Amino acid sequence: MNLNYAKRMDGIKASEIRELLKLTQRPEVISFAGGLPAPELFPVEAVKDISTEVLDEQGTKALQYGPTEGYEPLREKIANRMNKFGVDVEAKNILVTSGSQQGLDFTGKIFLNKDDVVICESPSYLGALNAFKAYQPKFVEIPTDNDGMRMDELEKVLENTDNVKVIYVIPDFQNPSGRTWSIERRKKLVELANKYNLPIVEDNPYGELRFEGEMPPAIKHFDTEGRVIFLGTFSKTFCPGLRLGWTCADGDVLNKYILVKQGADLQASTISQMQVDKFLEKYDLDEHIEKIKEVYKKRRDLMLKTMKEEFPECVEFTHPEGGLFTWAILPEHINTRDLAKKALEKNVAFVPGGSFFPNGGNENTMRLNYSNMDEERIVIGVKRLAESIKEML
Amino acid sequence: MNLNYAKRMDGIKASEIRELLKLTQRPEVISFAGGLPAPELFPVEAVKDISTEVLDEQGTKALQYGPTEGYEPLREKIANRMNKFGVDVEAKNILVTSGSQQGLDFTGKIFLNKDDVVICESPSYLGALNAFKAYQPKFVEIPTDNDGMRMDELEKVLENTDNVKVIYVIPDFQNPSGRTWSIERRKKLVELANKYNLPIVEDNPYGELRFEGEMPPAIKHFDTEGRVIFLGTFSKTFCPGLRLGWTCADGDVLNKYILVKQGADLQASTISQMQVDKFLEKYDLDEHIEKIKEVYKKRRDLMLKTMKEEFPECVEFTHPEGGLFTWAILPEHINTRDLAKKALEKNVAFVPGGSFFPNGGNENTMRLNYSNMDEERIVIGVKRLAESIKEML
Numbered sequence: 149m150n151l152n153y154a155k156r157m158d159g160i161k162a163s164e165i166r167e168l169l170k171l172t173q174r175p176e177v178i179s180f181a182g183g184l185p186a187p188e189l190f191p192v193e194a195v196k197d198i199s200t201e202v203l204d205e206q207g208t209k210a211l212q213y214g215p216t217e218g219y220e221p222l223r224e225k226i227a228n229r230m231n232k233f234g235v236d237v238e239a240k241n242i243l244v245t246s247g248s249q250q251g252l253d254f255t256g257k258i259f260l261n262k263d264d265v266v267i268c269e270s271p272s273y274l275g276a277l278n279a280f281k282a283y284q285p286k287f288v289e290i291p292t293d294n295d296g297m298r299m300d301e302l303e304k305v306l307e308n309t310d311n312v313k314v315i316y317v318i319p320d321f322q323n324p325s326g327r328t329w330s331i332e333r334r335k336k337l338v339e340l341a342n343k344y345n346l347p348i349v350e351d352n353p354y355g356e357l358r359f360e361g362e363m364p365p366a367i368k369h370f371d372t373e374g375r376v377i378f379l380g381t382f383s384k385t386f387c388p389g390l391r392l393g394w395t396c397a398d399g400d401v402l403n404k405y406i407l408v409k410q411g412a413d414l415q416a417s418t419i420s421q422m423q424v425d426k427f428l429e430k431y432d433l434d435e436h437i438e439k440i441k442e443v444y445k446k447r448r449d450l451m452l453k454t455m456k457e458e459f460p461e462c463v464e465f466t467h468p469e470g471g472l473f474t475w476a477i478l479p480e481h482i483n484t485r486d487l488a489k490k491a492l493e494k495n496v497a498f499v500p501g502g503s504f505f506p507n508g509g510n511e512n513t514m515r516l517n518y519s520n521m522d523e524e525r526i527v528i529g530v531k532r533l534a535e536s537i538k539e540m541l
Numbered sequence: 542m543n544l545n546y547a548k549r550m551d552g553i554k555a556s557e558i559r560e561l562l563k564l565t566q567r568p569e570v571i572s573f574a575g576g577l578p579a580p581e582l583f584p585v586e587a588v589k590d591i592s593t594e595v596l597d598e599q600g601t602k603a604l605q606y607g608p609t610e611g612y613e614p615l616r617e618k619i620a621n622r623m624n625k626f627g628v629d630v631e632a633k634n635i636l637v638t639s640g641s642q643q644g645l646d647f648t649g650k651i652f653l654n655k656d657d658v659v660i661c662e663s664p665s666y667l668g669a670l671n672a673f674k675a676y677q678p679k680f681v682e683i684p685t686d687n688d689g690m691r692m693d694e695l696e697k698v699l700e701n702t703d704n705v706k707v708i709y710v711i712p713d714f715q716n717p718s719g720r721t722w723s724i725e726r727r728k729k730l731v732e733l734a735n736k737y738n739l740p741i742v743e744d745n746p747y748g749e750l751r752f753e754g755e756m757p758p759a760i761k762h763f764d765t766e767g768r769v770i771f772l773g774t775f776s777k778t779f780c781p782g783l784r785l786g787w788t789c790a791d792g793d794v795l796n797k798y799i800l801v802k803q804g805a806d807l808q809a810s811t812i813s814q815m816q817v818d819k820f821l822e823k824y825d826l827d828e829h830i831e832k833i834k835e836v837y838k839k840r841r842d843l844m845l846k847t848m849k850e851e852f853p854e855c856v857e858f859t860h861p862e863g864g865l866f867t868w869a870i871l872p873e874h875i876n877t878r879d880l881a882k883k884a885l886e887k888n889v890a891f892v893p894g895g896s897f898f899p900n901g902g903n904e905n906t907m908r909l910n911y912s913n914m915d916e917e918r919i920v921i922g923v924k925r926l927a928e929s930i931k932e933m934l
Contacts, residue, residue: 149766151740151794152706154654154676160800170608184606192600195812199592207585211780213577215563246639246806253805257675261547279804282650283547313545347544373542387604389811401544407553411672412646413639417810418782419588 159281163274168488172497178529181497183323183384183472184520189440190387191431198426202419210419216410218244218394219421225428226380226394233355234365235378241396243405244416248353248381248393252276254408255314255349255377256283264313267305269297271475271504271513273323276316276351285313287506294466296322296329299336306344315341315348319367320355321471324504324515328469331364338370347401348376353384353393354471356437359445361469374398377405382424384472385437390420444472444519451518451526458534460541465516472519475501477512482540484514490539494532552674556667561881565890571922574890576716576777576865577913582833583780584824591819595812603812609803611637611787612814618821619773619787626748627758628771634789636798637809641746641774641786645669647801648707648742648770649676657706660698662690664868664897664906666716669709669744678706680899687859689715689722692729699737708734708741712760713748714864717897717908721862724757731763740794741769746777746786747864749830752838754862767791770798775817777865778830783813837865837912844911844919851927853934858909865912868894870905875933877907883932887925 172179202210217223223239230237245251252275260266260283268277270289277287288305290297296319306312315337319329341348350367368376374397381393395405409415427433452474455465465476478484484500491498501513518526565572595603610616616632623630638644645668653659653676661670663682670680681702683695689712699705708730712722734741743760761769767790774786788798802808820826841861848858848869858869871877877893884891894906911919 149738149768151738151768152652153797154650154652154657154706156654157651157797157800160804162800163803169606182606187601187605190601190604192596192604195600195604196593196596199596200589203585203589203592207588208580208583211583211585211588211782212580213562213575213776213781246810249804250806257547258550259545259547261549264547275804275807282801282804313547345542345544375542375544383606388606389604391806391808391810404546404550407550407555408675410556411553411642411668411675412805413643413784414668415784417639417784417813420810420813 156282156284159284160278163278168497168499171492177495177497178521178525179497180516180518180521180529181499182520183517185384185388186443186519189443191436194427194431195423198423198430202422202426206422210422212418214415214418214421216415217406218242218416219418219425222421222425225425230396233352233378234369235396237396241398241402243395243402243409244421245393245395245409246391246413246416247383247388248351248379249275249279251379251393251395251405252279252351253282254395254405254412256280257408258404259313259347260285264311265309267302267312267315268506269317269322271324271501271510272316272506273318273351274503277506289505289507292325292327294327296327296333297337299333299340303340306340312344312346315346316351317348317367318351320352321357321468321473324473324499324501325475326466326468326471326473328364334364334367335370337367338372338376341375342373346375349379350376351379353381356385357441357444357472358470359441359448368396374401377401385433385440386424386427390424392416392420392424447518447521447523447526448474450523451516451530454527454530458531460538463537472517474516474518476514476516478514478537479541480512482537483511485511487514487536487540490536491533494536496529496532498533549675549677552677553671556671561890561892564885570888570890571914571918571925572890573909573911573914573922574892575913576910578777578781579836579912582836584829587820587824588816591816591823595815595819599815603815605811607808607811607814609808610799611635611809612811612818615814615818618818623789626745626771627762628789630789634791634795636788636795636802637814638786638788638802639784639806639809640776640781641744641772642668642672643805644772644786644788644798645672645744646675647788647798647805649673650801651797652706652740653678657704658702660695660705660708661899662710662715664717664894664903665709665899666711666744667896670899682898682900685718685720687720689720689726690730692726692733696733699733705737705739708739709744710741710760711744713745714750714861714866717866717892717894718868719859719861719864719866721757727757727760728763730760731765731769734768735766739768742772743769744772746774749778750834750837750865751863752834752841761789767794770794778826778833779817779820783817785809785813785817840911840914840916840919841867843916844909844923847920847923851924853931856930865910867909867911869907869909871907871930872934873905875930876904878904880907880929880933883929884926887929889922889925891926
């Protein structure tokens with residue numbers, strides 16, 4: 149039997165990361181592949197406590213349908229937390245979503261006709277590219293450097309490209325590169341978006357996980373016209389298993405996201421929203437984030453140190469000031485998809501970098517995650533990876 | 542500022558029900574509008590118990606990312622529960638979704654190009670129509686009677702219509718009509734779908750809430766070629782606040798739903814899935830469903846009895862053997878959108894039936910829910926509604 153699927157399905161493939169993650173379930177595998185938080189840091193006892201309290205206090209409400217926009221007290225608290233990013237908003241600017249991934253899918257649905265252009269960083273987050281692909285856009289990649297997307301290159305593209313509909317960026321500890329945009333670039337991006345009347349989708353799952361240096365204001369901080377759509381999540385600062393994120397936007401733009409949420413799944417889980425709300429009320433999320441940062445910083449330091457010691461000199465890699473990933477560039481003749489197979493024989497996993505370039509190429513790159521493995525496994529894993537690389541030189 | 546949205550957004554409007562539900566939040570309103578379960582029946586203590594147990598036993602796993610397909614033990618239990626519907630499947634046939642609503646959105650994404658045809662019952666579930674509208678289809682409504690969709694009419698349409706892509710039906714205690722398909726019609730539908738190589742989407746949120754009579758096998762029971770996609774949910778039998786439903790399908794068809802889930806929101810909540818799994822293990826969901834049915838049956842009986850006593854004779858309505866809704870047809874000159882305004886002045890709410898017809902018309906119909914109000918309020922509400930109707934005669 150061969151059913152007649154929609155044309156868009158031709159472009160939708162399994163995420164290489166999610167498929168790889170299945171292989172890495174085996175306990176002997178040292179995985180630098182996923183973007184998984186360290187589970188030993190999850191506040192399990194606190195979640196038990198707040199679950200009980202929510203059910204004791206408002207059990208029937210927690211188990212009932214709720215509004216599409218989200219649980220009002222949580223929307224308020226999220227709006228307050230946006231201050232950390234230099235963004236001054238109210239509850240009415242917040243839609244609670246099933247992780248920030250859902251905000252990416254909605255972005256595609258709201259803005260993209262077939263063959264419309266999405267502008268993204270080169271490289272960019274694979275999960276976003278896959279979400280957008282369901283709406284059959286074209287991708288134009290803009291070169292990046294250590295200060296983020298190159299604005300001169302962006303300007304050229306905007307001048308010369310029809311049907312640009314969305315600019316998608318991850319300015320803080322970018323996935324996959326680990327790099328952070330300068331303030332100058334952030335301002336310039338808003339200026340260009342204003343000039344060309346484009347929405348900016350600012351994906352910011354990692355910004356609060358800064359180990360060193362000053363946190364720059366979000367791009368949305370510089371938004372004077374309500375065209376920046378900020379996507380946030382509790383997956384990296386609290387836990388991903390509850391699947392809660394948010395879209396922060398203005399007026400009619402947020403209304404579009406709410407409308408689309410209604411058709412997509414009616415609303416985020418009422419009980420999960422009330423749990424996170426209770427956690428924010430009763431516990432100190434920022435204190436919890438401090439603990440996460442302490443552990444991740446050590447892991448980053450150790451991973452970079454071991455890479456420096458063990459990797460051949462021809463391998464370059466980024467120095468992320470926070471977040472979950474570093475990004476390595478190998479000599480051009482090394483295809484990291486082959487390397488990944490070799491490394492998996494030694495029970496080490498990572499994501500080949502090619503997947504992060506929507507238009508292909510760059511097969512000599514790779515993304516390495518340091519948040520999910522303990523220090524011992526980081527050292528062993530990087531050493532084994534170094535061996536595999538040397539075998540391919 | 543006017544951003545340039547995708548064309549599909551022109552057709553996406555706020556669900557009349559969700560908007561109406563906001564008005565009905567006021568405690569003085571007697572609402573027959575939503576499809577809300579009775580909150581007093583939610584097993585709050587059991588949920589407290591299982592939450593604690595899940596977090597005690599597997600806390601870090603419950604708060605971590607999990608596979609897109611769903612939590613394996615829950616997939617197995619859902620597959621087993623499909624036996625109730627006469628459907629013999631395994632865990633590999635199940636995708637856990639955020640309510641069955643998400644399966645509707647995915648159906649649109651997977652099958653519908655712009656201007657493709659969705660065949661549906663007349664009337665049909667508003668939330669499904671809204672979900673599909675994001676993919677810009679045309680709707681062809683097939684007349685229905687007390688045995689379900691009329692197969693002679695369907696056959697005529699299939700013979701004469703190009704680009705039919707999906708047949709969408711709610712065969713058990715249909716939303717909004719409350720009617721249930723005969724076994725003959727179920728078999729015939731599969732036969733026609735086989736002949737025209739079409740997928741059938743069988744939406745079944747209410748089937749387990751049968752107050753009287755025999756439960757007919759699901760349409761999927763008669764599926765010989767893997768073309769029936771069955772959408773189920775725990776929202777009506779357990780609680781909607783957890784947002785858990787499932788898609789049951791075969792081979793490549795289910796794979797498409799999994800792929801789309803990946804881009805849409807990665808996965809359903811890990812902890813909620815483990816909670817429901819634990820509930821199914823430790824408690825007796827069927828026993829719980831018996832309690833729900835007992836209460837809803839009384840409410841249905843009372844609503845129908847009061848309607849019979851109080852409504853003018855010119856109003857016809859259905860006698861649902863289960864589920865949440867009855868459906869009333871008023872004299873043609875009464876527009877139920879006007880009636881709804883009048884009734885709301887008396888603090889009574891319902892959903893005007895016109896919204897359930899994708900191609901318009903039938904403004905003299907209305908959907909009445911009996912699951913969410915206690916018996917006293919049902920009697921008062923129906924009496925007030927009868928007064929409003931009489932005022933319009």
